[in-house]
Amino acid sequence: MTDVAAQLEALTARLQVLEDQAEIIRLIASYGPLVDAGCADEVGAIWTEDGVYDVDEMYMGSRADIVAMVNGEAHQGLIAKGSAHFLGPAAVNVDGDTAVAVCQSILMVHHKERFIPARAGIHHWELVRTADGWQTTRRTSRLLDGDLDTRALMAAGGKGERRG
Amino acid sequence: MTDVAAQLEALTARLQVLEDQAEIIRLIASYGPLVDAGCADEVGAIWTEDGVYDVDEMYMGSRADIVAMVNGEAHQGLIAKGSAHFLGPAAVNVDGDTAVAVCQSILMVHHKERFIPARAGIHHWELVRTADGWQTTRRTSRLLDGDLDTRALMAAGGKGERRG
């Protein structure tokens, strides 16, 4: 390979990592607006078909489960009152065709003309490159209540590691 | 065109999109610190000269209007007490020389030694590339109170679409 070809290849590889990071950041940043708008299909498309969304009190084992949650009575009631699933900036670590990301969140709920911080959470994302772009294979969300398993999950995310 | 020239052109185009996204993300992330610091001119420079900032209870139809709002009695009183116009990470979609971005926000107000989450909102940004970098042509901000028009605006932003 010529020197120019090698340099082009190296630049392309570096660019690809940045594009991957940027796409994952955009994907995660779109979750809150989409879920608070009630866009069930678009929220579902953040996951793979068999992607998992594991929340404290609820386990969703597929994209269909996630779409059903958004369309469900509990979520529809929440967004009809007004809510912000306010996610912080994701720290993303790309490793070839998979990635790990972590972010924190505050759930704001509109109630009697006020906004109540109903919960603060941590979100550990595992993602995969697909033909349709980056998608989530597993998102694990936990309440920040001091639990040691939650802190271990958060530590893994902060270090760019898959959950233990 | 030679193969090397074509590759250089393709890399440059991909790099440009990433630079555009990064600049818009930085621009939006600077809003909160600048507006809470009272930097009226720097806040104004986030918009074009005839840029619009459309908030529920207030319509600003130009950069001059926005600068006047920052310098105005209501905003100055707010920041003198202490406030955080805390914006979340923006999901940005660049399309050539225009872009759409969306983010959520929590307005924290300092009051009697406590911090009160005074409002949670959604922000739909429309931006344009100018000779001075990316600027906002229209920012539409709405309280997250469950209103259906607000949810439609949020959905558009989450999908990278201009407002309806």
Added chain:
Amino acid sequence: MTDVAAQLEALTARLQVLEDQAEIIRLIASYGPLVDAGCADEVGAIWTEDGVYDVDEMYMGSRADIVAMVNGEAHQGLIAKGSAHFLGPAAVNVDGDTAVAVCQSILMVHHKERFIPARAGIHHWELVRTADGWQTTRRTSRLLDGDLDTRALMAAGGKGERRG
């Protein structure tokens, strides 16, 4: 230098700036998850060995001081109850081998089954490129209580300037 060599060099320089910005954004986004998980060494590694973390009520003059804070009784008590050092997206300005970033924050504390927004703050970061990647030389954190020095610090951050 040939035209191709010049173009490769220019692309590499632009790519480097984006990589620097992305790394700093990831570094700052990892702070909250790491500090709420109690990962003292990983939090410490966000700073240089002699890096400063200057908070209103506490001055830490080295990485060792910061590690000791994370391992200390006050912080350990806080994270055992449950906390989110929820930082917003950083606006980053890279200038060669140094950088300035600014972000806002909300500290959420879990207390009696509720989450309390205990403080809102501003964070002005000064960073340097090292052999181990970007690290913080000084982070200055202030409560958003309307103080004029705090607003000057926030203005500097929003403009990409070092503190005055």
